[in-house]
Amino acid sequence: MNALTPNRPVVPAPVGLLAELTHRCPLRCPYCSNPLELDRRSGELDTATWQRVLKEAAGLGVLHVHLSGGEPTARNDIVEITKTCADLGLYSNLITSGVGGALPKLQALYDVGLDHVQLSVQGVDAQNAEKIGGLKNAQPQKLEFAAKVVELGLPLTLNSVIHRGNIHEVEGFIDLAVKMGAKRLEVAHTQYYGWAYVNRAALMPDKAQVDASIRIVEAARERLKGQLVIDLVVPDYYAKYPKACAGGWGRKLMNVTPQGKVLPCHAAETIPGLEFWHVTDHSLGEIWRDSPAFTAYRGTDWMKEPCRSCDRREKDWGGCRCQALALAGDAAATDPACSLSPLHAKVRALAVEEAAETPPDYVYRTIGSNVRSPFKEEVHS
Amino acid sequence: MNAVFPTPDTAASERLLSPDELEAALRDIGARRYHILHPFHRLLHDGKLSKDQVRAWALNRYYYQAMIPVKDAAVLARMTDASLRRIWRQRIVDHDGDHPGDGGIERWLKLAEGVGFDRDYVLSTRGILSATKFSVEAYVHFVSEKSLLEAIASSLTEMFSPTIISERVAGMLKNYDFITKETLAYFDKRLTQAPRDADFALDYVKTHATTPELQRQAMAALTFKCNVLWTQLDALYFAYVAPGMIPPDAWRPGEGLAAEAPARSAAGGRMAPGDCPRLPRGVRMRYDETRSKHVLLAPERTFDLDDNAVAVLKLVDGNRSVAAIANELGSVYAADPRAIEADILVMLDGLAEKRVLER
Numbered sequence: 001m002n003a004l005t006p007n008r009p010v011v012p013a014p015v016g017l018l019a020e021l022t023h024r025c026p027l028r029c030p031y032c033s034n035p036l037e038l039d040r041r042s043g044e045l046d047t048a049t050w051q052r053v054l055k056e057a058a059g060l061g062v063l064h065v066h067l068s069g070g071e072p073t074a075r076n077d078i079v080e081i082t083k084t085c086a087d088l089g090l091y092s093n094l095i096t097s098g099v100g101g102a103l104p105k106l107q108a109l110y111d112v113g114l115d116h117v118q119l120s121v122q123g124v125d126a127q128n129a130e131k132i133g134g135l136k137n138a139q140p141q142k143l144e145f146a147a148k149v150v151e152l153g154l155p156l157t158l159n160s161v162i163h164r165g166n167i168h169e170v171e172g173f174i175d176l177a178v179k180m181g182a183k184r185l186e187v188a189h190t191q192y193y194g195w196a197y198v199n200r201a202a203l204m205p206d207k208a209q210v211d212a213s214i215r216i217v218e219a220a221r222e223r224l225k226g227q228l229v230i231d232l233v234v235p236d237y238y239a240k241y242p243k244a245c246a247g248g249w250g251r252k253l254m255n256v257t258p259q260g261k262v263l264p265c266h267a268a269e270t271i272p273g274l275e276f277w278h279v280t281d282h283s284l285g286e287i288w289r290d291s292p293a294f295t296a297y298r299g300t301d302w303m304k305e306p307c308r309s310c311d312r313r314e315k316d317w318g319g320c321r322c323q324a325l326a327l328a329g330d331a332a333a334t335d336p337a338c339s340l341s342p343l344h345a346k347v348r349a350l351a352v353e354e355a356a357e358t359p360p361d362y363v364y365r366t367i368g369s370n371v372r373s374p375f376k377e378e379v380h381s
Numbered sequence: 382m383n384a385v386f387p388t389p390d391t392a393a394s395e396r397l398l399s400p401d402e403l404e405a406a407l408r409d410i411g412a413r414r415y416h417i418l419h420p421f422h423r424l425l426h427d428g429k430l431s432k433d434q435v436r437a438w439a440l441n442r443y444y445y446q447a448m449i450p451v452k453d454a455a456v457l458a459r460m461t462d463a464s465l466r467r468i469w470r471q472r473i474v475d476h477d478g479d480h481p482g483d484g485g486i487e488r489w490l491k492l493a494e495g496v497g498f499d500r501d502y503v504l505s506t507r508g509i510l511s512a513t514k515f516s517v518e519a520y521v522h523f524v525s526e527k528s529l530l531e532a533i534a535s536s537l538t539e540m541f542s543p544t545i546i547s548e549r550v551a552g553m554l555k556n557y558d559f560i561t562k563e564t565l566a567y568f569d570k571r572l573t574q575a576p577r578d579a580d581f582a583l584d585y586v587k588t589h590a591t592t593p594e595l596q597r598q599a600m601a602a603l604t605f606k607c608n609v610l611w612t613q614l615d616a617l618y619f620a621y622v623a624p625g626m627i628p629p630d631a632w633r634p635g636e637g638l639a640a641e642a643p644a645r646s647a648a649g650g651r652m653a654p655g656d657c658p659r660l661p662r663g664v665r666m667r668y669d670e671t672r673s674k675h676v677l678l679a680p681e682r683t684f685d686l687d688d689n690a691v692a693v694l695k696l697v698d699g700n701r702s703v704a705a706i707a708n709e710l711g712s713v714y715a716a717d718p719r720a721i722e723a724d725i726l727v728m729l730d731g732l733a734e735k736r737v738l739e740r
Contacts, residue, residue: 061671
């Protein structure tokens with residue numbers, strides 16, 4: 001597929017840029033979306049390069065920039081980078097753990113025009129939360145940080161990643177969000193890529209728990225209308241249709257890694273053979289339009305059956321490529337989270353089986369770990 | 382009652398009491414001097430205090446709670462017997478918890494937050510009455526300077542606390558709509574902890590007060606402690622009930638409170654024509670040159686806007702009322718402002734429900 005192919009899909013302008021400023025993070029959550037091989041500080045892009053990337057992003061039509069990591073406030077230039085977003089009219093969203101450098105830098109971030117804060121909370125009970133996040137004393141820091149965000153008048157979203165270790169706390173997360181004065185709460189069931197895939201057996205809740213959590217969220221949405229917006233991400237393995245991953249491959253989002261590699265989604269590097277381009281070699285526009293990684297699964301031409309003839313193909317865009325690879329051994333297969341996939345029943349059975357067993361210990365996220373790529377386990381029909 | 386100090390009558394104080402008589406004498410001190418009898422507590426439990434008076438109580442009482450482990454550490458430091466220390470140290474664990482976010486002090490902070498205080502303000506202890514501080518510090522000094530028997534005997538007010546706690550919890554829940562069960566979680570634990578602690582301390586005092594002199598000391602210690610508690614309520618009453626003389630440095634109503642939760646739009650009903658809507662921080666409209674249209678940028682959301690929505694939102698500035706916006710648009714588009722108003726109320730309510738518009 002190249003630029004001269006006549007039926008090359010029209011490339012829509014990207015709306016979001018996920019800027020993974022660093023992989024450094026004081027937390028060690030066992031479901032972290034960062035890759036198993038984390039980038040080190042020495043290889044991180046410098047301030048000027050990030051500023052150029054942001055400028056190119058604004059020119060391409062990006063509206064939202066998600067300043068993420070790792071812990072983005074671990075970077076000394078986070079305030080400068082945020083200011084650049086504001087200067088360019090980009091909507092800046094700080095995705096933070098609320099610990100470490102987050103609180104000391106918050107006032108300065110506010111002053112330069114930060115638009116929104118998304119704070120992760122691992123649990124409601126402090127002991128449980130700190131076990132999941134793998135950091136002692138994190139919870140009081142998070143609460144203090146949240147209070148300051150609200151005091152400044154910044155909109156606050158709480159993000160709770162749900163799994164069997166905290167699924168009993170869904171009601172508690174809702175209460176916590178209300179108490180903190182958050183405007184939004186994300187009740188996001190774990191998506192099993194990266195570290196979460198490694199820890200899947202420790203994280204997978206059972207179907208009854210999942211159903212109960214959905215009922216709690218639905219009741220709270222009604223009760224708290226106008227006070228708290230609750231977004232719910234249901235777990236793939238129990239779903240009927242897959243998510244349109246990142247809004248469709250190469251359609252809405254791009255992800256720049258700490259070292260400047262540009263990915264269609266944060267887990268795309270797990271797919272072997274994809275060629276990613278780097279912001280130091282190409283402009284962001286070139287990468288978005290022409291880089292092999294972005295063109296590989298953009299549109300519908302790459303699809304096989306049952307996606308190819310499915311009338312949902314432009315709704316969910318075949319689901320998640322990384323999950324297709326992980327579970328079906330083929331990144332171009334239908335995401336087995338889809339009930340139309342021939343592998344769906346097996347995936348579902350796997351989830352049920354794992355949820356029924358005693359959970360193993362977490363494998364905590366660490367830089368320089370020797371956890372190997374987990375994608376050997378495949379479900380074959 | 383013409384009580385002299387200490388309280389039991391002279392005849393009884395000159396002979397050695399049996400352990401049961403001693404216990405009865407100690408309980409008698411509580412029956413007459415424990416702070417459940419204080420007018421401030423009657424007001425508190427009967428729901429007669431204002432929210433600010435309850436706040437004053439919660440704030441001042443925090444100082445007592447926060448110093449209890451300091452007091453118990455002082456008692457602990459005087460114990461040469463490991464088996465005794467093992468029992469006593471549990472009091473410190475109960476109060477401090479064994480990780481952040483746990484323990485009695487934390488639960489008291491929750492209570493203070495529950496009545497509206499900013500946590501940091503409470504922690505700073507600014508605003509606490511000097512009389513509270515003097516009284517609490519006198520207690521810490523007492524247990525460091527007096528005998529171990531007296532130090533332990535002074536803790537015996539715990540014998541009386543389950544009564545006061547159950548009265549308090551029931552009374553406060555019934556009488557104050559700003560008090561929730563969650564806010565009063567502190568007392569749930571104390572209902573079981575206090576009797577356990579008191580049983581041990583009472584047993585110790587009954588066993589170790591083996592002469593009339595030691596028994597008098599134990600009774601005096603308990604009387605002293607009752608006065609520590611009583612004095613704190615005197616000070617609260619004087620400053621915040623009558624005559625209402627608040628010392629210069631002390632907390633005044635309105636100070637040290639947490640920011641109120643942001644205005645709720647739907648909870649307080651729908652947008653009315655007189656309301657002045659505004660886009661809060663983190664929500665803004667901009668022109669998207671790439672797509673040649675206006676968009677509303679919000680947390681994790683982008684709203685595509687049609688021309689009508691753009692015209693309305695350009696006038697949403699926190700100063701113009703909905704009616705004023707409708708009038709302006711009515712004159713620009715030569716249309717009936719009443720019809721426009723009805724339309725824009727629907728649109729603004731929709732945005733408020735998604736928490737991207739406030740008033």
